[in-house]
Amino acid sequence: MESSNAMSSLSSLPKPIFLTTNCRQRTTRNFKPLMHLSYQKFINFAVDETKRRTQLAPSPLQHKYNSLIAMDEKTEIQMLSFQAPKIRLLRSLSVQNNEMTQVLDFGVFPTLEFDLPIFCANFFSSPNISIIVLDLNPLQDVINQTDYKDKYYKNIMHLGVKHSELLPWGGKLTSESLMLFSPIVIWSKFSPTDQKYDALYSAFVDYYMTWLDLMDEVADNNDPSQIIINREAQHRYLTWRSEKDPGHALMRKLVGEDRAKDLIRNFLFNGLDELGNRTFLDYFPDYRCDDGSVNNKRSMIGKSFESRPWNESGEFIGNNFE
Ligand code: BLA
DSSP: OHHHHHHHTTTTOOOOOOOOSOGGGGTTSOOOOOOSOOSHHHHHHHHHHHHHHSOOEEOGGGGTSSEEEOTTSSEEEEEEEEEETTEEEEEEEEEEESSSOEEEEEEEEEOTTOOOOEEEEEEEEOSSOEEEEEEEEOSSOTTTOHHHHHHHHGGGHHHHHHHHHHSOOOOOEEGGGGGGOOTTOEEEEEOOOHHHHHHHHHHHHHHHHHHHHHHHHOOOOOOHHHHHHHHHHHHHHHHHHHHHOTTHHHHHHHHOHHHHHHIIIIIITTTHHHHOOOOHHHHOGGGBOTTSSBOOOSOSSOEEOSSOSBOTTSOBOOOOOO
């Protein structure tokens, strides 16, 4: 229900007129202030805090991916990317349309020596609805692999309990997404209000500080077999999200098919070409059509989990995929 509302507010976007990758080219344009909700504060906090904790350097991607004006001429897309000794890629993409849409896709991918979770903040807001995913996405299966789950999540379960009070479970979602979520995931949908915005910022700060603490604490693991495991886990994650992420339809509407494909593959989920060569169907064979192509449904199982499928101690309690 909500998803069709979210998408219908986008259907008025007109056809392509203007597109640039250089932010300086648009400085003479007169952009009105955005609706008061903005995710810029989140990005500033994360970048400043990361700089305080590690040597953050611009990523080679920054040169090509920095700023775009969408085809409607009024939606701005800003991109930032960095790297650091323990960070393969920190990247942020934000979409700001002063009339209706604010989006943040902020992710941090560890270097391959570390099996650290992936920091994931994906927020979509229109005037009627905000759709939120905030998590430290696990690199390993946290439903069956308790050693990995205990290593990273046992001591931080309180975060999920605390922040899901004001940002409660958003109801049924694409069931396959659960394989990428941790027991502390915040998945929520609500009407945007100042109170929710503040709650989200507070959760973002807590989750991000926690990720940075994990980064500080994690020890190098130069065991080649562990690095291979970490590489494949990141590659599988990137493969899933680059093919099935729910934001793709909006990206295509904003910047067109080719540009969206490039942003998704080479910026948002960078590493697809470098970290492995298995295909989507190698990892997710259930999506194979009879003719060998990838089923374009987002979910083969459908939507599940009306309520939070993790209990407060991090046990998975959502056995019913219905
Ligand atoms: C909807 N985004 C959603 C939903 C989820 C996510 C769970 C609800 C629909 C569903 O059940 O799939 C987010 N899903 C995730 C994330 C992971 C996942 C982060 O598996 C990763 C592990 N959202 C964005 C961006 C855009 C965006 C960048 O993060 C747009 C550029 C838009 N998300 C967006 C829109 C919807 C949505 C428009 C509603 C449309 C829909 O449900 O299809």
